[in-house]
Amino acid sequence: MRSAKDDRRVKYTKMVLKESFIKLLSKKDISKITIKEICEDADINRATFYAHYSDQYDLMRKIENELLENISSYITEFAKKSNNFNDVELIEKIFEYIKENAQLCKLLLSKKGDLDFQKRVMMLVYDKNLIDLTNEGIFSREYADYIYSYTITGCVGIIQKWLEDGMDKSTRFMAEMIIRLTTYNNAPK
Amino acid sequence: MRSAKDDRRVKYTKMVLKESFIKLLSKKDISKITIKEICEDADINRATFYAHYSDQYDLMRKIENELLENISSYITEFAKKSNNFNDVELIEKIFEYIKENAQLCKLLLSKKGDLDFQKRVMMLVYDKNLIDLTNEGIFSREYADYIYSYTITGCVGIIQKWLEDGMDKSTRFMAEMIIRLTTYNNAPK
DNA sequence: TTGACTATTAAACACAGTGTTTATTATATT
DNA sequence: AATATAATAAACACTGTGTTTAATAGTCAA
Numbered sequence A, B: 001m002r003s004a005k006d007d008r009r010v011k012y013t014k015m016v017l018k019e020s021f022i023k024l025l026s027k028k029d030i031s032k033i034t035i036k037e038i039c040e041d042a043d044i045n046r047a048t049f050y051a052h053y054s055d056q057y058d059l060m061r062k063i064e065n066e067l068l069e070n071i072s073s074y075i076t077e078f079a080k081k082s083n084n085f086n087d088v089e090l091i092e093k094i095f096e097y098i099k100e101n102a103q104l105c106k107l108l109l110s111k112k113g114d115l116d117f118q119k120r121v122m123m124l125v126y127d128k129n130l131i132d133l134t135n136e137g138i139f140s141r142e143y144a145d146y147i148y149s150y151t152i153t154g155c156v157g158i159i160q161k162w163l164e165d166g167m168d169k170s171t172r173f174m175a176e177m178i179i180r181l182t183t184y185n186n187a188p189k
Numbered sequence C: 001t002t003g004a005c006t007a008t009t010a011a012a013c014a015c016a017g018t019g020t021t022t023a024t025t026a027t028a029t030t
Numbered sequence D: 001a002a003t004a005t006a007a008t009a010a011a012c013a014c015t016g017t018g019t020t021t022a023a024t025a026g027t028c029a030a
Helices: A008-025 A035-042 A046-052 A056-081 A087-100 A102-109 A115-128 A141-164 A171-181 B008-025 B035-042 B046-052 B056-081 B087-100 B102-109 B115-128 B141-164 B171-181
Strands: none
Touching: A008 A035, A008 A046, A008 A056, A008 A102, A035 A046, A035 A056, A056 A087, A056 A102, A056 A115, A087 A102, A087 A115, A087 A141, A087 A171, A102 A115, A102 A141, A115 A141, A141 A171, A141 B141, A141 B171, A171 B141, B008 B035, B008 B046, B008 B056, B008 B102, B035 B046, B035 B056, B056 B087, B056 B102, B056 B115, B087 B102, B087 B115, B087 B141, B087 B171, B102 B115, B102 B141, B115 B141, B141 B171
8 A cells, every 4th residue: 555645755855845944934924935945945856845735835734734733632642641630731731732842833823823723723622622611501602602712812812922921931820821711700691 | 395195196006006905805815916916906007016015015014004093093083072981882983993994804804814913903992991900900910911912812803703704793792792701800819 | 676666856948926227207296 | 387206118137936858766565
């Protein structure tokens, strides 16, 4: 069962292209990065780039999706190993992951990054693991949807600030704060 | 006191360039929009574009700043006219402005827009007019900063959802919800 | 290790858009 | 009406794009 995806050459090509792209992204905005430039840095033929990606934005999107998958399995792994954990610990895991992968995360989760992607990261936690506000009957349906949006984007803002400040607060401090801020008890039925 | 800014020709040039750019932006991503394309649509010489803007991102930034100023004066105007108003009414004004300028606001405030700009819009309200959480002594300084980030970006998320849903909730409904969500009473000193 | 497979390569291509300059024309302001 | 200057058309060299070609080199399964 031979697949191009498993070919060492392909793996190498994609790896170095991603590395060079990230290196460039830390220096300038994606709109100013050219494909020629990425390929020269990676020492990969330009035609080869086009065999895998349509442009720098496509490459970016694929890096984002990979990060998303990595965070997801990181959390799943944690949930499997420890059979007794609470919400704070789970959210702490997210912060730990970000800290361990700070270089990339700083680029993708900063205020210059793509908000839609950042929301998806937050949804990883909230969709699967946290209290469903509607089911608890605290809020009406129409309220719950808005609260969900508020919570998700609010958390994005928190993480951005944490990254901007050089991640000086502990992961535990952050996780506890998030839990506190996202637990509402002051809205009408 | 003659200034190039006041020249009718300049005003016209800038106006049609902005119009064409916004028209294009509603059809495709800014990264796919070329200066040649903008100029052809606006029927303006390309050299003239460069006399005013460095590229499409520069043009975008200037449109954003203008919108920001317009919202700001819209609010100031309201505050001047009515000598008795509360926070809900003030926030309602923001929603009203967005509704009145839906075409542009949908582009700049949507999830594809620039988060940093969107935060600045939210700060217009929060910095000047709403309760200073720290001063009230409810939160410690380090908490207050994070709560501020959470609140600002959270509000961005709410407005995005409102726009995505076709602004079907009333401006009053939205304003009251925002007030309710951004009034915290469950954090430690 | 061999042989089939295929990813990568260098080179070339036409093409589109960039950013700037030049002399000329058109318009605005006082 | 005179002066100032914004906008223009045309041309420029240049950079990057996306694709194609035939040759090369690396990979994997038997």
